[in-house]
Amino acid sequence: MEREGWPEPGDLLVCTVTQVVDFGAFVTLDEYPGKQGLIHISEVASGWIKYIRYHVREGQKIVCKVLSVDRSRHHIDLSLKDVNEHQRREKIQEWKADQKAWKWLQMSYDGRPDDLKRVTDSLITAFNGLYLAFEETSLSGAEALADAGLSEDDVLTIEKLAKDNVKIPSVEISGFVDLTSPAPDGVEIIKKALKQAKRVKDKNVALDITYVGAPRYRIHVKAPDYKLAESVLKKAAQSAVKHIEQHGGEGTFHREA
Structure with a gap:
């Protein structure tokens, strides 16, 4: 993949080492064709460097941080030591x-x-x-x-x-709602409460509700990440409980371990 223009200070770039000298290393910027950068020896590694080739070698792929860009001189200063392993x-x-x-x-x-x-x-x-x-x-x-x-x-x-x-990774979590209603039409009230829960969904989330056994219902959520899954599960349960309580019933939510 090739980018146009120039990188910005702070950018992390994949580079290829082309020349190692006493005062540093020259690299090409893999994402910016035709552009080169310099890693001064003081930016290769922390502490005193006895042999620079212990740290970089020609042909090596490395990740560098952009320190400065001088477009008029076509000069880019880079740092290797400022990039952590993560x-x-x-x-x-x-x-x-x-x-x-x-x-x-x-x-x-x-x-x-x-x-x-x-x-x-x-x-x-x-x-x-x-x-x-x-x-x-x-x-x-x-x-x-x-x-x-x-x-x-x-x-x-x-x-x-x-x-x-592209296969998007997903996570699945579940929880339970216990719903009871003393009203004559309690069954219908519970059905409507579950419908309210199903309306709480995201375009990237699958939500399913199944009957476990009176008064318990299982809410199963599949989403791209845990944060979104937890949010949808909580909102769905709250919607069901809120509806049932507004109609004289009781509801509680239990997160599946």
Whole structure:
């Protein structure tokens, strides 16, 4: 995947070491074709460095943090020591995912370099990354591409690529609501309370309610992450309990361990 323009100070970049010298290391910026940067020896590692080649070597893929950019001199200062292990792993994973997404686009727009560049630039501008664009499209469909400035044909292409290649991870959690009503039409009141619970849902969430045994009902939620799943489960249970209490009944929520 190739980006246009220049990186900004603070950006994390995947780089390839091209030359190691006494005062530092020169690298190419994998995401910015034709651009190079310098890691001064003081930015290679913390503490005194006896042999710089113990830390970097030609051909090595590394993740660097941008310290400064001088466009007039075409000079970019980078730091290797300012990138911790978590940041390094996360950036490499992101870069590899974008490389996969770039290949999907290359295959789909084979023989149409201008269209490939146009679509790629639009997705990077809108999502700041190619794979993220496909991930969001997999979750939300064409709606996710509404502000990307793509044609209808482009949207259909991206949708199909996302559907065929991106598998969104999900989590599943459950809880129980105990609902009772002394009213003559208590059964109907409970049914309506459960309908209220089912209305609490997100476009990326699956919610299912099953009967366990009087007075207990199980609410099962499947979502992309635990935070969203917990939120939907709690709101669904609260809606059911609120409805039943408003009609003279009782309701309680129990989170499944």
